[in-house]
Amino acid sequence: MSNICASCGATATKEAAFCASCGHALKPKIAKKPAKPSANRPWRMPxxxxxxxxxxxxxxxxxxxxxxxxxxxxxxxxxxxxxSNPEAQIFFAMTDANLRNKPTISGSEILGKLPRGSQVTGTIQPGSGVDGGWLELSDGNGFVALANLSQFKPPALVKLLNDQPWVADGFIDVWATTLADSALLDRLRAGASLTLVGTTADNFVEVKLADGRYGYLADAPSILARIGGKPITIGFNPQTCAFSGEIGAEFAKIGAQLRAQWQALEAKEFANDAARQKAYAVVEGKSKYLRLRRSFAGLSLTGLGQHYESQSLYFDDPPAKVMEIFRAQGFDIGRDGLFAGTDLYAGIAATRGEGAAYGKTELSCGV
CATH class of the missing domain: 1.20.5 (Single alpha-helices involved in coiled-coils or other helix-helix interfaces)
Structure with missing residues (x-):
């Protein structure tokens, strides 16, 4: 860029301080400094x-x-x-169950019956107290106690066991169904309590567990033989009142205990013969009992009793059933319950007195 001389109008370079034509001093151009950013826009800061x-x-x-x-x-x-919209579930009736108008036993009305095996759909409702849970049916027909329902359809029962209680005598598997691919529902230890409902055509036993669930035990014949406890063989000779096997061994133990008691009395010093005889009379007339839970051909053996001149077996079954089983074992028993052809007393009858605490029926033999 060039300068114009103010005196003569000649053009000079921008670097020249004086005009080359007339010598007049030239005014230098001063460059403008750049403005600072925002310096002219203070309103933008806020x-x-x-x-x-x-x-x-x-x-x-x-x-x-x-x-x-x-x-x-x-x-x-x-x-x-x-x-507001709980999910509906499908259940099956495990027994004939009551349909009620309220989810409670107390203060509700029975609307009808739900047959075993019936399929129902509904939502679970909590119960109160001993009632437990309830299923409110989706069709509006009432409520059913969950204790009577299962998520698996029950098979037909060929023999009812009438909710007979049974205490497991060892480890036992409980299956969810009777199918070959069934899931294992539970594995119980000896001493677990079960309720036997009935047997199926494919040889399972339907059971109800202590927590209310239903399940199935395989090998029904074996289970039925163990209903009264561990299976036992009863060897008995009504002519001599002798028992063999485990029962004979238990009576031998009781006899040894009684002999030791007598020996202790005989060695004891008494003030006089009257005191001695009184002590003998107490022991002589007292029976000794042993609780024993075993099963015998479908019977439940519940105890043994050693009396002064006789021995007894106790069963948790009615006399008629005990007679029937022993007849099936080959014993000749009259309608009165007496074993035939013996000079000693040998018979089957309902328990009385102290023996009633050990069973319903007594097989007794002795003088």
């Missing part, structure tokens, strides 16, 4: 600060709060949905 604060707040919300709000909303929606 807006920039506000924008920065809003941007930081939005970032914090997106990172830390938005997800929580989504989760809370999702949970609330789910909880409300479950509370």
């Amino acid at each position: 807006f920039v600060a506000v924008f920065a604060v809003l941007a930081m707040a939005a970032l914090y919300f997106w990172l830390f709060i938005a997800d929580d709000l989504k989760r809370d909303t999702s949970l609330s929606t789910t909880e409300v949905g479950e509370a």
Whole structure:
């Protein structure tokens, strides 16, 4: 860029201090300094600060709060949905069950009966006290106690066992169904209590567990033979009142205990013969009992008794059934319960006196 001489109008270079034509001093051009940023826009500063604060707040919300709000909303929606529309489930009646108009036994009316094997659909409702849970039927026909229902359809029973109690005599597997691919429902230890419902055509025993669940035991004949406890063989000679096997061994133990008691009395010093005889009389007339839980051909042997001149077996079965089983074993028993052809007393009858605490029926033999 060039300078114009104010005196003569000649053109001079921008670096020249004097005009080359007339010698007049030239005025140098002064470059303008660049303006500082925003120096001429002071109103922008507050807006920039506000924008920065809003941007930081939005970032914090997106990172830390938005997800929580989504989760809370999702949970609330789910909880409300479950509370207002619980999922219906399918069950089967394990026994003839009552249909009631309320989910309680006390104060409700029976609307009808639900036959064993019936399929029902409904939602589970909590019970109160001993009532337990209930199923409210989806068709509006009432309520059924969950204790009478199962998620598996029950098979037909060919023999009813009338809810007979049984204490497991060893480890035993309880299956969910009688099918070959059934799941294992539970594995019980010896001493576990079961309720025997009935037997199926494929040789399972339907049972009810202590917690109310239903299941199945394999090998029904074996289970039925063990109903009274561990199987036992009863060897008995009514002519001599002698028992063999385990029962004979138990009576031998009792006899040894009684002999030791007599020997102790004989060795004891008494003030006089009257005191001695009185002590002897107490022992002589007293029976000694032993509780024993065993099974014999479907009978439940519950105890033994050693009396002064006789011995007894006790059964938790009625006299008629005990007679029937012993007749089937080859014993000649009259209608009065007496064993035939013996000079000693040998018979089967209902228990009386102290023996009633050990069983319903007594097989007794002696003088």
